[in-house]
Amino acid sequence: MTSARGFQLLRSGMAGVEVVVADSAHAFGRHTHDEFGIGLIERGAQKSASGRGVVQACAGDMITVNPGEVHDGKPFDNSGRRWRMLYIAPPQLLEASDDIAPGTAFEFTAPVIRDAVLTARFRELFDAATTAGALRSDAALLSLVARLLKPVPQERPALVAGVTAARERMDDAPDLTPTLQALAADAGLSRYQFLRAFTRLTGLPPHAYLLQRRVQHARGLVREGMALADVAAASGFADQSHMTRCFVRSFGLTPGSFVQR
Numbered sequence: 001m002t003s004a005r006g007f008q009l010l011r012s013g014m015a016g017v018e019v020v021v022a023d024s025a026h027a028f029g030r031h032t033h034d035e036f037g038i039g040l041i042e043r044g045a046q047k048s049a050s051g052r053g054v055v056q057a058c059a060g061d062m063i064t065v066n067p068g069e070v071h072d073g074k075p076f077d078n079s080g081r082r083w084r085m086l087y088i089a090p091p092q093l094l095e096a097s098d099d100i101a102p103g104t105a106f107e108f109t110a111p112v113i114r115d116a117v118l119t120a121r122f123r124e125l126f127d128a129a130t131t132a133g134a135l136r137s138d139a140a141l142l143s144l145v146a147r148l149l150k151p152v153p154q155e156r157p158a159l160v161a162g163v164t165a166a167r168e169r170m171d172d173a174p175d176l177t178p179t180l181q182a183l184a185a186d187a188g189l190s191r192y193q194f195l196r197a198f199t200r201l202t203g204l205p206p207h208a209y210l211l212q213r214r215v216q217h218a219r220g221l222v223r224e225g226m227a228l229a230d231v232a233a234a235s236g237f238a239d240q241s242h243m244t245r246c247f248v249r250s251f252g253l254t255p256g257s258f259v260q261r
Helices: 090-100 116-131 134-148 161-172 180-187 191-202 206-223 228-234 240-251
Strands: 002-004 007-010 017-024 028-031 036-050 053-058 062-065 071-075 081-088
Touching: 017 116, 028 206, 028 240, 036 116, 062 116, 081 090, 081 116, 090 134, 116 134, 161 180, 161 191, 161 206, 180 191, 191 206, 206 228, 206 240, 228 240
Parallel strands: none
Antiparallel strands: 002 007, 007 017, 017 081, 028 071, 036 053, 036 062, 036 071, 036 081
């Protein structure tokens, strides 16, 4: 278990599932996760902006976030809030959803949910992830998914090809810093057209999106055991202090505190 700043990263017995508990007044800046996130507010309340609108969640509410969804989060007051979260890698969750409804794509549709049955199933999965074996935890995940996920509408707006290429370019090489002119030229758009399209389709302007990819890339390198100064350089940060500030804004933990002990 790793603990810092009111946040605890617990050991997880489930592959592809991170377990976090927190009791903090920390205010998160706008950030994203690569994973599906689902959690339970246990004390206090928080307000956040998400890709699905303004979110206000109080004690007893379930909160969700989809991979790549831009969101922030701050408590209603200085007393903070206590919550527990599960961050589930897309393959694990989508495999469960496909088992329930084969061939159907899924995502979280409601950012805040109050449902006693769902809460009970979440607690079962949380406990299973930290204490039980694969049989119980797999069953708990399927039970949660069956209650929670809704089909994704099939008529989703197509991503602009140029924006998709720009995203892939930053995903593949987050340590590099392309110019807006270069990204726009590759997309066949003016700088202004590209900036508007990218921000609309991703929820972040290009520089903020690149910063999020650097944070996610750095997290992976930290987990692999790379020295923090080397992680900062390999991820494109100005220095280790810059990386640490971005980590805390996104995860509530410093890079040194993030690795499970």
